[in-house]
Amino acid sequence: KAGVTQTPRYLIKTRGQQVTLSCSPISGHRSVSWYQQTPGQGLQFLFEYFSETQRNKGNFPGRFSGRQFSNSRSEMNVSTLELGDSALYLCASSLSGSSNYGYTFGSGTRLTVV
Amino acid sequence: GQNIDQPTEMTATEGAIVQINCTYQTSGFNGLFWYQQHAGEAPTFLSYNVLDGLEEKGRFSSFLSRSKGYSYLLLKELQMKDSASYLCAVEMGATNKLIFGTGTLLAVQP
Numbered sequence: 001k002a003g004v005t006q007t008p009r010y011l012i013k014t015r016g017q018q019v020t021l022s023c024s025p026i027s028g029h030r031s032v033s034w035y036q037q038t039p040g041q042g043l044q045f046l047f048e049y050f051s052e053t054q055r056n057k058g059n060f061p062g063r064f065s066g067r068q069f070s071n072s073r074s075e076m077n078v079s080t081l082e083l084g085d086s087a088l089y090l091c092a093s094s095l096s097g098s099s100n101y102g103y104t105f106g107s108g109t110r111l112t113v114v
Numbered sequence: 115g116q117n118i119d120q121p122t123e124m125t126a127t128e129g130a131i132v133q134i135n136c137t138y139q140t141s142g143f144n145g146l147f148w149y150q151q152h153a154g155e156a157p158t159f160l161s162y163n164v165l166d167g168l169e170e171k172g173r174f175s176s177f178l179s180r181s182k183g184y185s186y187l188l189l190k191e192l193q194m195k196d197s198a199s200y201l202c203a204v205e206m207g208a209t210n211k212l213i214f215g216t217g218t219l220l221a222v223q224p
Contacts, residue, residue, distance in 0.1 A: 004156070033211065042216035043157075043201065056211050090156070092212075103212065105149075105156040 002027065004093045004106035012112045018079040021109045025072050025093030031055075032074040033103065034066060037088040046089075049074050078111075086113045116140045118215035120202050125221045126192055134187045134218045136202030144205040147212065148176050148187045151199045160187065160200075189220075197222045 005024040013019050025032050033056075034046040045058040049068035066076045078085055088110050092103040118138045126132040138146070145164040149157035161169055163178035163185060175188040189196055199217040206213060 035212075035214075040216075043203075043212075043214040045211045045213065048211060058211070102159055102162070103147075104159070107154075107156045 004091060004104050006089075006091055006106035006109050008109060009107065010110050010112075012114060013081050014114055015081055015083060017081050018077065019081060019111060021076045021078075021089055021111070023074045023076070023091035023093075023106060025074070025091075026104055029093040029095050029104075030072050031094040032068060032072065033092045033094070034074070034076050035090045035092065036060075037090055037108070038086075043090065046076070081113045083113050086111060116204075116206075116213045118202055118204060118213060120200075120215040120218045122216070123219045123221070125223060126189075128192055128194060128222055128224050130192050131188065131190050132192060132220065134189075134200050134202075134220065136185045136187070136215055138183050138185070138202070138204050138213075138215075140204050140206060140213060142207035143180065144207045146176075146178055146185050147201075147203040147205065148174075148185075149201040149203065151201060151217070153198075157201055192222050194222050194224070196220065 007022045031050045033048040035043045037043045048056040052068045063079045068074045088108045090105050090108040092105045094103045120136045147162050148160040150160050151157040161176035168177045173190045178185045199219050201217045202215040203212040
């Protein structure tokens with residue numbers, strides 16, 4: 001079966017711009033979680049969506065937002081980009097968002113803010 | 115707060131055994147994951163421990179002690195392809211989210 005697909009793979013943006021990242025989960029999976037990965041902080045939880053509803057949220061500013069569509073695809077948006085937003089953004093797909101079914105990660109979108 | 119500690123870097127020799135430790139202090143605990151991540155690639159699932167004890171899967175084993183807030187990943191018969199980052203992650207009970215350590219970069223040398 002197809003894995004988790006994230007697009008685009010690479011992105012370069014300028015400070016102050018906004019960006020939208022996309023994540024298509026494994027077919028049949030209804031939960032999508034988003035993580036930010038930086039060398040100093042490791043992976044940090046952004047938010048999780050299940051059946052088009054945000055269920056959990058991490059400690060990121062309101063500039064970070066997301067949504068999920070009826071086909072379970074999810075998008076993440078970052079507005080007013082800052083240099084510190086440069087990171088690898090990973091999404092994880094799960095049947096229900098619990099360990100009973102595991103989490104499968106996509107290869108990520110590498111965002112560089114200049 | 116949540117705190118997960120693992121060594122930043124480790125070096126080992128091909129064919130040898132290496133143990134990567136992870137200690138955690140979190141409010142809420144469902145279980146503990148280990149993931150492997152090669153540079154530029156997605157993290158891939160290695161193991162999941164809920165109960166105390168050792169789980170063995172081929173060359174990889176993972177141990178958990180909930181009372182001590184401690185886990186380790188044991189890699190046997192190391193191969194060059196095992197050079198990667200190893201991520202320890204706690205699944206939080208109330209939120210079903212993963213809290214990750216910063217990862218251990220393992221370098222396997224010939």
